[in-house]
Amino acid sequence: MEIEILSAQSSKSIGVLNNLTPTTNIRELKKKVQGLKKSLYPDRQALRLEPRGKILKDDESLQILGLKNGSKLYVKDLGPQIGWKTVFLAEYAGPLFVYLWMYRRPWLFYGDVGAAVPVHYVVHMAAGCWTLHYAKRLLETLFVHRFSHATMPIFNLFKNCSYYWLFTLYVAYHVNHPLYTAPGRVQAYGSLAAFLLCELGNLSIHVALRNLRPPGTTVRKIPVATSNPLTALFDLVSCPNYTYEFGSWLSFAIMTQCLPAGLFALAGMYQMSVWALGKHRAYKKDFPKYPRSRKAIVPFVL
Structure with a gap:
């Protein structure tokens, strides 16, 4: 499964995460996002289904969120923590x-x-x-x-x-x-x-x-x-x-x-x-x- 990660502020693509499974949760996803952009360590990220949507909980899985191959997620940079x-x-x-x-x-x-x-x-x-x-x-x-x-x-x-x-x-x-x-x-x-x-x-x-x-x-x-x-x-x-x-x-x-x-x-x-x-x-x-x-x-x- 592949998920595209976009910036919530600019909607620009940060990269694509692959080799994901339906049981992958948001906590694990954040670690993978850091691999795309080193400055975005997990505590600095807020992942959302929409640019201004609700912040996703760390224990929610891709399956629970209804995400499929080719879906998109938006990450907001919360700044230095x-x-x-x-x-x-x-x-x-x-x-x-x-x-x-x-x-x-x-x-x-x-x-x-x-x-x-x-x-x-x-x-x-x-x-x-x-x-x-x-x-x-x-x-x-x-x-x-x-x-x-x-x-x-x-x-x-x-x-x-x-x-x-x-x-x-x-x-x-x-x-x-x-x-x-x-x-x-x-x-x-x-x-x-x-x-x-x-x-x-x-x-x-x-x-x-x-x-x-x-x-x-x-x-x-x-x-x-x-x-x-x-x-x-x-x-x-x-x-x-x-x-x-x-x-x-x-x-x-x-x-x-x-x-x-x-x-x-x-x-x-x-x-x-x-x-x-x-x-x-x-x-x-x-x-x-x-x-x-x-x-x-x-x-x-x-």
């Missing part, structure tokens, strides 16, 4: 180090007054919460998350790092400022308790999602609550990890009573809502028996 794990480690390590640097009140930002003014206990609590969150993120990236895609466009590394690192600098500058005014004890400690609960809930959801996908696969299943009571939020929303994430940063903002922290929570909520709505639509499309009562991220609302 970088591993998801590498991006996550970079975007999470930055906020950890930037915040702890600002926590020391460097002379560059605060001058001589930074070392002269005592540090309020809420400032210490905030540094502890920030450290806990991003240390957890780093450990989850290394030991918990199983990625459905191996890579992402390298541009995302700079975009994601800029968002996290600069927002961290903005928040940390104000929380650690010598003129910072802290809220009362009830507000601070109540918010701290809520922050810790949401962090534990977020971790619980990530572990539950990890256990849905066997190692080395891209299997997708309907996520459901486990014996851990913190996963019961799956009964109400499709992406409870985002719900808990927003809860953590809302609690942090209330605990510090800092406007930049509130803006960070709102910006995160907006982006996570976009992701959650997309995942929610995908779940409903891919699983006919998906619970219709679930919302995307906010129970009963969104």
Whole structure:
């Protein structure tokens, strides 16, 4: 069997792949496409039946796709790629180090007054919460998350790092400022308790999602609550990890009573809502028996 490979961008022929069988899958086909054009390594390719069609899954075979001798496939160059794990480690390590640097009140930002003014206990609590969150993120990236895609466009590394690192600098500058005014004890400690609960809930959801996908696969299943009571939020929303994430940063903002922290929570909520709505639509499309009562991220609302 022969299949002609064309560029999805220009419709120009890249070459013809031969000696294919009906059981050849897209993953194997991508390796053969690289033989036609060395720069198109498999993670850089998106194969489609039409130039703007749906991206074909790696485990789909030529027979399942209805391809025959002389058929055509279109390949889109996704550009230089970088591993998801590498991006996550970079975007999470930055906020950890930037915040702890600002926590020391460097002379560059605060001058001589930074070392002269005592540090309020809420400032210490905030540094502890920030450290806990991003240390957890780093450990989850290394030991918990199983990625459905191996890579992402390298541009995302700079975009994601800029968002996290600069927002961290903005928040940390104000929380650690010598003129910072802290809220009362009830507000601070109540918010701290809520922050810790949401962090534990977020971790619980990530572990539950990890256990849905066997190692080395891209299997997708309907996520459901486990014996851990913190996963019961799956009964109400499709992406409870985002719900808990927003809860953590809302609690942090209330605990510090800092406007930049509130803006960070709102910006995160907006982006996570976009992701959650997309995942929610995908779940409903891919699983006919998906619970219709679930919302995307906010129970009963969104």
